[in-house]
Amino acid sequence: MAKRNIGKSFHIYPMPVVIAGTVADGRRNFMTVAWVTKLNSDPPMIGLCVARKQHTARGIQQTGEFSVNIPSVDQATLVDYCGLVSGRDEDKAAHVEVFEGALKSAPMVRQCPLTMECRLSQTVELPGSFLFIADVVNVYASESILTDDAVDAVKLRPFVLTMPGASYRALGEEVGRAWEIGKSLLQK
Amino acid sequence: MAKRNIGKSFHIYPMPVVIAGTVADGRRNFMTVAWVTKLNSDPPMIGLCVARKQHTARGIQQTGEFSVNIPSVDQATLVDYCGLVSGRDEDKAAHVEVFEGALKSAPMVRQCPLTMECRLSQTVELPGSFLFIADVVNVYASESILTDDAVDAVKLRPFVLTMPGASYRALGEEVGRAWEIGKSLLQK
Numbered sequence: 001m002a003k004r005n006i007g008k009s010f011h012i013y014p015m016p017v018v019i020a021g022t023v024a025d026g027r028r029n030f031m032t033v034a035w036v037t038k039l040n041s042d043p044p045m046i047g048l049c050v051a052r053k054q055h056t057a058r059g060i061q062q063t064g065e066f067s068v069n070i071p072s073v074d075q076a077t078l079v080d081y082c083g084l085v086s087g088r089d090e091d092k093a094a095h096v097e098v099f100e101g102a103l104k105s106a107p108m109v110r111q112c113p114l115t116m117e118c119r120l121s122q123t124v125e126l127p128g129s130f131l132f133i134a135d136v137v138n139v140y141a142s143e144s145i146l147t148d149d150a151v152d153a154v155k156l157r158p159f160v161l162t163m164p165g166a167s168y169r170a171l172g173e174e175v176g177r178a179w180e181i182g183k184s185l186l187q188k
Numbered sequence: 189m190a191k192r193n194i195g196k197s198f199h200i201y202p203m204p205v206v207i208a209g210t211v212a213d214g215r216r217n218f219m220t221v222a223w224v225t226k227l228n229s230d231p232p233m234i235g236l237c238v239a240r241k242q243h244t245a246r247g248i249q250q251t252g253e254f255s256v257n258i259p260s261v262d263q264a265t266l267v268d269y270c271g272l273v274s275g276r277d278e279d280k281a282a283h284v285e286v287f288e289g290a291l292k293s294a295p296m297v298r299q300c301p302l303t304m305e306c307r308l309s310q311t312v313e314l315p316g317s318f319l320f321i322a323d324v325v326n327v328y329a330s331e332s333i334l335t336d337d338a339v340d341a342v343k344l345r346p347f348v349l350t351m352p353g354a355s356y357r358a359l360g361e362e363v364g365r366a367w368e369i370g371k372s373l374l375q376k
Binding site: 001002003004005006007008009010011012013014015016018035036037038039040041042043044045046047049070073076077078079080081082083084085090094095099101110111113114115116122124126127128129131133136137138139140141142143144146149150151152153156158159160161162163164165166167168169170171172173174175176177178179180181182183184185186187 | 189190191192193194195196197198199200201202203204206223224225226227228229230231232233234235237258261264265266267268269270271272273278282283287289296298299301302303304310312314315316317319321324325326327328329330331332334337338339340341344346347348349350351352353354355356357358359360361362363364365366367368369370371372373374375
């Protein structure tokens, strides 16, 4: 496949989409975030990257806590709403059924089938954003997405964001089993 | 939705899957990575998180460079293979059509329709992993995935990894348009 240099702007394909829950200026706030990844297994750590100007960044800096809420396709409208307006301008919690776990400032979204509360470990300052690196303290799941006490991605029905084009897409058919289909290329 | 505390282990749903290209101990190496995210828009920056013991981590520390290669479903077998065996034990480049851009130690995978070369900016040391934060220097795309000179996710046909269960899945139907479907919840 011949390639063309298309500059240095990029997106990851595809991006997961989560709702981050915080308390900013004393009020609960919820924001859509697509720059998120697991960073460590033991202890479990997560990275959440947010533009510097975001109200959510302010909240995490104030409290050192936040939640990450993984939606199913049923929450797509709520997810999109949480990305449309700033918590400075509108009380987004009005549309969220909030519940709390062990942390005081990591409000979680009951509508999302998988949620976690996170305690800030370190902040990486980048030119236009903050990467918040946190320990995951507790994970909560709806019974409806569990199979044998483990999260079942088929039951969860997560979705992704693709850019440009700004489209949310569900998951499709299985392409293959991981740690399996590549065995055909192993030497000897 | 009632929730149950299921501990603190977690995965992000779903995870993107990329191949990281490096030069480690003087030899080109390619490894599958699912802990990856964009971190900054201007300048474009990426975060790639790799277990400390990985040969890929060694390569990035040696050279300060790496590539990120985004596969389509057509490369699923190659992607899985690159995650099955260490570059210490097998020359994975034997299965890769390598090309180079501006950097000396960021070999790219020609089979992947979207690739980028990255220059290390900082390393965050975590308990079991390294998060490599890098500037994206150049992005390369196959003509076949471009529409009006922009990457078209439908043409790219990326896939994701879901865990546990270890399944690669293609993208499915559109759930909705981002920055659009949530407008129904806006106040006033």
